[in-house]
Amino acid sequence: MTIADPDVSVEQALAAQTSAASNAKKALSSPWASLAAVVIAVLWTLPTAGLLISSFRSEDDVKTSGWWTGLTGPFTTENYRAVLKGTDVDxxxxxxxxxxxxxxxxxxxxxxxxxxxxxxxxxxxxxxxxxxxxxxxxxxxxxxxxxxxxxxxxxxxxxxxxxxxxxxxxxxxxxxxxxxxxxxxxxxxxxxxxxxxxxxxxxxxxxxxxxxxxxxxxxxxxxxxxxxxxxxxxxxxxxxxxxxxxxxxxxxxxxxxxxxxxxxxxxxxxxxxxxxxxxxxxxxxxxxxxxxxxxxxxxxxxxxxxxxxxxxx
Amino acid sequence: MSAGEKFVQLVICVAVFFGVVALILLVTSRLRSRSGERIQFAAFVLPAVLLIAVGLLYPAISTIITSFKDNTQTEFVGLDNYHTVFTDSQQLKVLRNTALWVALVPTLSTFIGLVYAVLVDRARMEKFAKALVFLPMAISLVGASIIWKFVYAYKDNENDQIGLANQVLKSLGFDTYNFLLNEPWNNLFLIVIMIWVQAGFAMTLLSASIKAIPEDIVEAARLDGVSGLKMFRYITVPSIRPSLIVVLTTISITTLKAFDIVRTATGGNFDTSVLAYEFYVQSFRSNNAGLGAALAVLIFVLVLPIVVYNVRQLRKLGA
Structure with missing residues (x-):
């Protein structure tokens, strides 16, 4: 066999690069891995957060500007009153x-x-x-x-x-x-x-x-x-x-x-x-x-x- | 009915069923002999078995028969309804969309769930990080659809955007896009919703089985110089293979049966209908009993081999 198995050579190269005990941990805590985890966490949280923030903004604000512009208020509980007690939504x-x-x-x-x-x-x-x-x-x-x-x-x-x-x-x-x-x-x-x-x-x-x-x-x-x-x-x-x-x-x-x-x-x-x-x-x-x-x-x-x-x- | 009356009915209903159970226990409590044991068995399983027979077995058989009759249920038409499902242009789009859902949702949610489970394993704040991805599981598909419809909300390019997705497009210099209207890509944006819900399920199961990988295997591999990605490819993935299969099959089944997202987000318009939604429309809106039954049976036939496979894997896992 003259053709080198690419997998083996990669494995050897990797083995040579990293010390035996710390490598797995290292890969997990590499900046790229952390970044990927953060990206997933944000993607999974942001849609809900946006809706939650919107639920506390006035009708006018919600319909004309993005919720990301209203992070500091003004907030209102009027929407909750309207959906719970308003006769049309009830x-x-x-x-x-x-x-x-x-x-x-x-x-x-x-x-x-x-x-x-x-x-x-x-x-x-x-x-x-x-x-x-x-x-x-x-x-x-x-x-x-x-x-x-x-x-x-x-x-x-x-x-x-x-x-x-x-x-x-x-x-x-x-x-x-x-x-x-x-x-x-x-x-x-x-x-x-x-x-x-x-x-x-x-x-x-x-x-x-x-x-x-x-x-x-x-x-x-x-x-x-x-x-x-x-x-x-x-x-x-x-x-x-x-x-x-x-x-x-x-x-x-x-x-x-x-x-x-x-x-x-x-x-x-x-x-x-x-x-x-x-x-x-x-x-x-x-x-x-x-x-x-x-x-x-x-x-x-x-x-x-x-x-x-x-x-x- | 007033709220009070509803709660009275609730209490009556629970009392009736608990009463039946209490009565069974009371009546059979004196039985000791061998024949007495048989009566006890019959009394213990009878309520459940009766409900299952009347509510699952009989209706399933009845629906299978219905699927071979015409839409007014007067005469048998053989395989005509199934022929419609596989030839009608509208129905073919439904099948295409369903295939898209079943191909993408299980694979992508499992992939994302697995990657995330590995990334946060033994990390700081692992529990919190997992809860973030896990939470959509507690949300109804109706709620999830509303959350994402808001993300996809569309306004003309010159207006201020209220939908996050279009705001991102606009800030990157693109035109805003009507995510739910433009066929066929709108199907992908509906599929995103399902992936968002299901990834947490995949992550939870896979995370549990990653933690169950024996420490000595990991240690031995480490001593042999196996590192990060290699560890993932040659140790982690093979060790959790049974769980991976269970996750993939379970999400496939859920996906085949989910109709809430399509109904809430687009109402099946703009060529986004899937099997489970089309069943609902044909059975309850268009009153095509035969076609509706055929669609239901088709879901059954598609789910059947996956469930059987899934159960066998689960048994292996449990053993």
Whole structure:
């Protein structure tokens, strides 16, 4: 072989240049690397910062000059008053709708999934593993595929059951959204909680059984407390998903103002009043502030959930 | 409904579901025998399995059948709807755009996320630096679209600019540009929004697996004289390969299903529609049930192999 491998020669050259222990660290702290990191950080922060600053500027300023010219003020909270209390935008109502949609949509799947996950992990039953795989496999169904038949079930349920859609329905039409979010969350919730649960040592369960505890006692006295971090991990994930959802609310809320969340209203404002940046910027931050707080406060659990595979299929 | 009534309904709903769970636990708490155990199992899994069967399994099958019927759902038309998806000029643009999204979003967000994760690893203020890139993940896609529409805001060249992007163009001496209107480049500017959201996800997962690379491997490579970029290429990337695949596939799935950005930023106008948005339009605006179902099934078919692959990688990671 007469042709030198370019990779090897480069490697040798590099090896000759730098001392063994410090090189990796050096590359990381080189000025170019730092510059790249700063550029990415700025690109990821500036768009949001611009909107935040604009939300505190007067309508006139926002529409005629760039936010970078208004860094020192004057600032006003008038935009927030206008989007929350002004009768034409009225985000306060939608804010409440979002809260009312989110809380049951997080609690229902957790309560049902914890129960099912325990059974799948610790109660013996013929065909149990097959059923578990089937539940897990249904995670792959995109929600788009299920929407129209599910909507039909809500509007015209079989067996003369009361319809769940519409303002006269029980729960004022919220059940369609609550149930849909819960259904779409269940396969993932069961899978995640099952994974956490099956990691708990079997001896713990066995010794409790020997002491005469039944499954219900083991579930409520031993499992639930141990599961708290896993439930938190899934809970925050589902919370963010529901709070930020547009599609489910749009389809299953049927465009009714009574049950539409912030995202639906904001998307509509962005279409009909696309130039009113003083309202859009304040409105966007009204919808962002709760998930941001939850996210920053519970980031640890969120990351744990992500690492365990909490990704909606 | 007033706010108070809504909260009453909320409490009732939660009470109903918690009540069901409490009832199941109460009724089955005395069971000890082997047959009792089977009843317990059935009672524990029944609510969840029932909801999944009615809410996921039945609708999925129903939609697949619908996709072979005409738009008024009266007769079967075979593959006609699918034929439309792959031949109609409008639909072909949708497919082209979707391909663009799926090609660019996963690769670029993973690349940026990986580079950033490596750059800030063990740096000063690592947590803070990561939070900056991570935060867009907490924002709804609607919110992200509004944030970026403001960046792209367009005014004529002679006016003062309010959009950051056009201000940059103007200061560099270029004409201002209508980012969201001019086909086909507007698709790229929508894709930027998705990359902005997804890079944080990539960074978080990849950063965790970079930290999990055993110290002795890094140390051994270092002693052999492997340096910065080489270290990245020959040690870091191969060590986190499974995570890289999981990140790429997961973002691909999310991208295939995302419709919020297109709907909020352009409303699918100016040739920016993608599969997930076209599904929404055909199903709920144009009332083309058959075509809408075919588009939904197409998303399903495209997502299916990625998910299966993803799950197998995840299992490997977990093991």
């Amino acid at each position: 985000l306060a109502t939608y804010f409440i709708n979002t809260i009312v949609i989110t809380i049951p949509s997080v609690l229902i799947p957790i309560s049902l999934a914890v129960l099912a996950a325990y059974a799948f992990a610790w109660i013996k039953f013929p065909g149990r593993d097959l059923l578990f795989v089937a539940v897990f496999a249904l995670q792959i169904v995109p929600i788009q595929v299920t929407m129209i038949p599910l909507l039909k079930l809500y509007v015209q349920p079989p067996f003369n059951l009361a319809p769940l859609a519409g303002g006269d329905a029980p729960g004022g039409g919220f059940y369609t959204i609550w149930l849909s979010h819960s259904i779409f969350a269940l396969p993932l919730a069961i899978y995640l909680l099952h994974n956490f649960m099956s990691q708990i040592p079997g001896e713990l369960i066995e010794s409790a059984r020997v002491d005469g505890a039944g499954h219900v006692q083991i579930f409520s006295r031993i499992m639930l407390p141990l599961m708290a971090p896993a439930i938190a991990a899934f809970g925050i994930f589902q919370f963010l998903w529901v709070w930020n959802d547009l599609l489910v609310a749009l389809v299953f809320g049927g465009g009714s103002l009574d049950v539409s969340p912030l995202t639906v209203r904001l998307a509509e404002l962005s279409g009909t009043r696309g130039q009113d940046w003083h309202l859009l910027s304040a409105g966007a931050f009204v919808s962002l502030v709760v998930p941001l707080i939850v996210f920053l406060a519970l980031q640890r659990y969120f990351v744990r959930g992500l690492l365990a595979g909490s990704v909606k299929g």
